[in-house]
Amino acid sequence: MLKTFPKGGIHPKENKITSSKTIQKMSIPKVVYVPIAQHIGVPAEIVVDRKDKVEIGQVIAKSGGYVSSNIHSPVAGTVTKLDKIVDSSGYKKQCIVIRTDQKNESNFENPDYPLKTEIELSKAEILDRVLDFGIVGLGGATFPSHVKLNVKEDNHIEFLLINGVECEPYLTADHRLMLEKADEIIVGIQILMHALHIPKAIIGIENNKKDAIKLLKKASAKDENISVAALQVKYPQGGEKQLIKAILKREVPKNGLPMDVGVIVHNVGTIFAIYEAVQYHKPLIERVVTVTGKKLTNPSNFWVKIGTPIKDLVEEVGGLPEGTRKLVNGGPMMGKAIKNTDIPVTKGTSGILIIPEDEATRGEPKNCIRCGECVYVCPMGLEPHLLMNLTEKGLYERVTNEDIMTCIECGSCSYVCPSHRPLLDYIRFGKSIVKKLETAKN
């Protein structure tokens, strides 16, 4: 039996139609729109001005606090505007607009670095590099990585878990990265193990990526402290708490962190970004994005510069198909629907999903038939029907007692509800109110 987390979970149609598509390098965008809030936490502070010339990798916005991150220019060019544009949150956010300098050669070099296995930097240098080079969690949550790596000496970390689960349907960015950069990922893991004195690392990969499992097993064979765990395919196994439970059978306490059970979790994409930052001085200015959808002529995976408008990507795959009714930044389970393709790719964009007419609309909500499906699939052991009900009635104290804040918003409840009830919509609403009430109290 393959390992998995025991409670809840679903198995939506995988639809990994781009899993055999090699990651292509996108042509350099003419203009990039770089938002200053691409990570969880405080937005970065802009340090450039209009008409400034910027180089690739130059810091254009500085970390605005502890939980924040530097932002680097993805291209060489000129800052044309400091503007507010709508990002995938649907709100207008401050953003740096840079016109690419078509004559600047550095824009077109785009080197493929050879594998570099020796780790020359010291522990402190590695951690500084992660902080300075704008590394955030690339699995989607975009939590600044240096915060996760800030481990106190007495906080004994036993395991580094590498999240190669990619449990979202459609997305194949992590899958392709593991296939194409296996050796680099192993070095990236060794860098973190070295920096934080972590004795063991385990890479968790779901069994629908057998090639990646095989390849990483081979690549990690040289290092006895790194192993690969093949996992049963089940959503949301890529959730940090679910992954720890699946691989190590350890349960992160209710309001706790992975550190509380001696674990740190990082996404494979983040590991690769750390590898490039440490070994090659490369800040986080590009990432792998899956551009996919059933009706697309040529769905594929791309290396995309941060700030590239999504419409450039859509053009690359043959344009929006007839009858497109929904655009999603991310996967179908947790991704955000966006209004148009002007929105730029950010550090958290793992995929762009284009949904046709027949799958774009939700079913008409009907009465709850109390079948309990939402309760069985909730990986956090919550009762979504109850949380929705109580939120609807405005009983915020009770939803707090029913642990609404521990919801990870995986959407399994809404996915299974046979009456098409918008469970997660209400739970999100309830959570936001509870949060507000708590801030008001303090």
Added chain:
Amino acid sequence: MSTAPIIVSASPHVHSDRTSKKLMYDVVIALLPAFLVSLYIFGIGAFIVTAVAIISCIFFEYVIQKYLLKTDVTIGDGSALITGILLAFNLPSNLPIWMIIVGSLVAIGVAKSSFGGLGFNIFNPALVGRVFLLVSFPVQMTTWPTPLANRTIIVDAVSGATPLSIIKEGLLFGESMSDLSSKIPSYLDMFLGITGGSIGEMSVLALLMGGIYLILRRVISWHIPVMMLLSIGLVSGMFWLVNAEQYANPMIHLLSGGAVLGAFYMATDLVTSPMTKKGMIIFAIAIGIITVLIRIFGAYPEGVSFAIIIMNAFVPLINKYFKPRRFGAKVKSKIVT
């Protein structure tokens, strides 16, 4: 480019293809074998009772929603259809038509609509209709046509009692179980359905087939049917072990009196059963115990309907006290050093 606007909505953007309507029609499919058996055994009577119950349940749902509550009419969702079938399955095949209509009105009007419609009812509507008829018209509700006789006409003549009523009466008149063994049908006849009884409780075989279909299709989980039957078997078995002459053996209890119908189709009603597996197990065991106690000590020979309705009332309480275990609750940081 399409001219239709882009839709922006919150995640998730995909949905399972299971809908409540599909669940309801799976239940209908599962009930078909039992219905065919009853057609074979009781003939036209079974057909008429079932048809009347279905039509009147859907009719009352329609009228109440359209003219009384003035809400959306949801007769297409299949729930009134199932209530109709299940009500009919709990009635004798020669019940007067007007009584069926009264039963349907109680089921849909009182037990379902007055609580707020689908999903809000506390008690299983079909069972409320059945129990209402049973206490209002005890004679008509407890007389059954002889199996395999007079299948083309509706008969008033009465003879086919259920095994449980034979036992109940026999024991009252001082007979012992060994005296009665010749009067009750063989286990095989009970298993196949060649015995007196309500339309749908006849053939254990047909009901099991449908029940297994429901479990395989994940419409119901095994917890309620298995635990309920186990509980009936164990509790009746304990009495039987104490005195085999005074108490029927567990086989008779399990094969008769709608135990299987109740376990797979009535107690598992999604709306009126608990929402956690733990809760389901408690619920099912309690139904089993109450069923056997009513059958042995109560005035009625059969107790499944009453037991389920009694436990329906406890479901909100069960849901409150048997919650799923929250992830990360009551675990301490266990750092092994």
